[in-house]
Amino acid sequence: MGLITGLLTLPIAPVRGVVWVTEKLQDAAERELHDPGVLRAQLALLNQDLEDGSISLEEFEREEERLLDRLHAAQSCSASNDRR
Incomplete structure (x- = not known):
């Protein structure tokens, strides 16, 4: 990200931070849901x-x-990912 882009998008930085945290929480929840x-x-x-x-x-x-x-779905999803 360039200096100008960084300065212009600075006001929305908190929004980007919240979106990033939300995505990380969703990823963790999905991993736990299918573990x-x-x-x-x-x-x-x-x-x-x-x-x-x-x-x-x-x-x-x-x-x-x-x-x-859920366990069967997780195992079948895992098996299909292993074949790739």
Whole structure:
């Protein structure tokens, strides 16, 4: 970025900073959302909640299906990226 461009865009620098931080947060959230390790840990916690009686069997099955779908999608996405 040149000196003139830097001076002319200086008033919007805070906006660019906020956009950058937002993009980094979104990237981190998406990585965590699709991380098989995180999903497996959530499944283990869900199983523990069922064993403790914190949730009903219906709640367990509904949440387990949602987590397994996400895990399957993450693994299939990972497998397709590995082939490239």
